[in-house]
Amino acid sequence: MAQPSTIMGFVHRRRRGAELFLLILALAVGIGAYAAVGLGVDGEVPADLFGYGAWLAALLVAAHLVIRFAAPYADPVLLPVVAALNGLGLAVIHRIDLAKEAAGSPHAFAQQQLIWMTVGVALFVITLLAVRDHRVLQRFTYTSGLAAIVLLLLPLLPGIGRTIYGARIWIHVGPFSFQPGEVAKVLLVIAIAGYLVPHRDALALAGRRVLFVDLPRGRDLGPILVMWLISLGILVFQRDLGSSLLFFGLFLIMLYVATExxxxxxxxxxxxxxxxxxAYFLFGHVRERFDIWLHxxxxxxxxxxxxxxxxxxxxxWGGLVGRGFGNGDPNRVPFAESDFIISSIGEELGLTAVMAVLMMYGLIVERALRTAVICRDAFGKLVATGLGSAIALQVFVVVGGVTGLIPLTGLTTPFLSYGGSSLIANWVIIALLLRISDQARRPAPTISDDTTAISDDATQIVKIGERR
Structure with a gap:
């Protein structure tokens, strides 16, 4: 029988060796940055460097081994890029912890973030092993949509919902706090993709032509109006500008991709x-955000x-190359470990490091869109597009707010910022992208293979007949 890895002269490669090599480089970034923080702040390598490095390496090697056996044809770039971002984020959070300790308010955000990373990698592994075929998720279209809406409503419930610095986007259950909107964005992508696949033909019909643009029919405006109202409701009741922009922008991108x-x-x-x-004229908190942004x-x-x-x-102050770890003062910015971690990176590592980080996010989005292009089914195309767009929009909203491009929002920077719910949800996103890319890159059966299989089956039937 012909080898399934050869189709019309093109050899499909699994590229797991390339992934392992890139993963070693990513580990060097994470562990090296952690060591550089100790040298810059205390003048010596951190005492726990070996244990920290061993734990980080064990997590990422375990993720690599699961991909090697459960998704051998998956994209080889996604895991190393995410590992580099997560490792750099841990080092910067550790630097901020040391600054807070020197200022008399010690915290262990880096240690907690490493625990959340462990949980995130565990869910990454579970997702890859449990979801063997991404098309199964299409069965849960309306279930995912309902679950997403419930999660978005949870912070509004009395008793468990909490308002933190003006935004009511958290729930507290006992000693644990959670941001349900991070999980809701994953479920919304699945729900939107599952809805658009069977309805895209109707939504693609053009109505009136205005200024060389074919506008949609009035009867098809229902879905986008519903999503607009949900986003406006998040903005009004939860006072969360970032999530409102994220969810509406995500739906709009997926709708455009589905209908063209x-x-x-x-x-x-x-x-x-x-x-x-x-919102600006009716709601004071929105007007205040815009006024702070403008003046x-x-x-x-x-x-x-x-x-x-x-x-x-x-x-x-950081300039082009930064002040160096230990020579800046990131502790001056409240929530430097979460909402403003980009400013901490820019201060001590400079514009060069910020641009490198943005390029790594660009790589994640590019690989997600590449997966969408080569995916063989419409549902997988839309899910990959939606997940990549969610990361792109979140990075744009966060970095745009920190740099003053747009009004400031309360979202976290994926894989960099401190926050358990964000980190876990984003690791699940990468697992889903790897599953879709494995399905897309896996070679399809060739004609010669099918003919050989049919011939073998026919031979077996003839032999059975002769025996009888």
Whole structure:
């Protein structure tokens, strides 16, 4: 029988060796950054460097082995890039912990983040082993949508919902806190993709033509209006501008990819602008966010714009190559380990490191879209597009807010920022992307293989007949 790895002269390669080599480089980034923090702050290598490095290596090698056996044809770049980001994030959070300790308010955010990374890798492994075929998820389209809506509503419930710095996006159960919106974005991608696959033909029909753009029919506006109302509800009741932008933008991108109609982008842009104006004039917290963004120094003395201004001062002080670990003062920015970790990286590692981080995020998005292009089924294409778009939108919203490009939001930077719910959800996203890429890159049976199999079956039938 012909080898299944050869199709019309093209040899499909698993590339697990390349993944392992890149993973070693990613480990060097994470462990090296951790050692550099100790040298820069204390003048010596951290005493726990060996144990930390061994645990980090064990987690990533375990993830690599699971991919090697459970998804051998998966994309070889995704895991190393994520490992490098996660390792760098742990080192920067450790640096901020040391700064807080020197200031008299000790924290162990890096240690807790390593625990959350362990949980995230465990769920990454479970996802790869449990979801053997991503197309099975299409059966749970409406279940996923309902679960996502329930998760988004949980922070509004009295008793478990908590308002932290103006945004009601957290739930507290006993000693644990959780941000359900991080899990909801994964479920929403599955629900939106499952809905669009059977309805995309109807949604792709054009209505009136305005200025060379075919606008959708009025009867098909229901889904985008529902998503617009959900996003507006998040903005009004949870006061979370970032999640509102993320969910609406995610739905709009997936709708455009499914229908290939630019008219949906026009309708979505009009709804977004209309919703922004409506929220600005009707809701004080939205107007306050915009005013702080437009005139930050007017609110500096009151402390309302202290975070964004200090973050920009830190980025400016860092310059092109940064002050070096231990020579900056990232502790001046509140929540430097979570919302403003990009400013901490820019201050001590410079614009060069910030650009390198953005390029790594660009690689994740590029590999997700590449997977969508080569995927053989429509559902997988939309899920890969949605998951890659979710990461792209979240990075844009966070980095844009820190640098002053857009109003500041409360989202975390994927894989870098401190936060258990964000880290776990993003590791699951990478597992789903690897599963889809394995299915897409896996060679299909060739004609010669099918003919040989049919011939073998026919021979067996003849032999059985002769015996009888």
């Amino acid at each position: 109609r630019p008219g949906w982008l026009v309708v979505g842009a009009l709804l977004f602008v209309g919703g922004a104006f409506l 930050p120094f007017d609110f500096y003395e009151s402390g309302e714009s202290f975070q964004p201004i200090e973050a920009r001062f830190g980025l400016g």
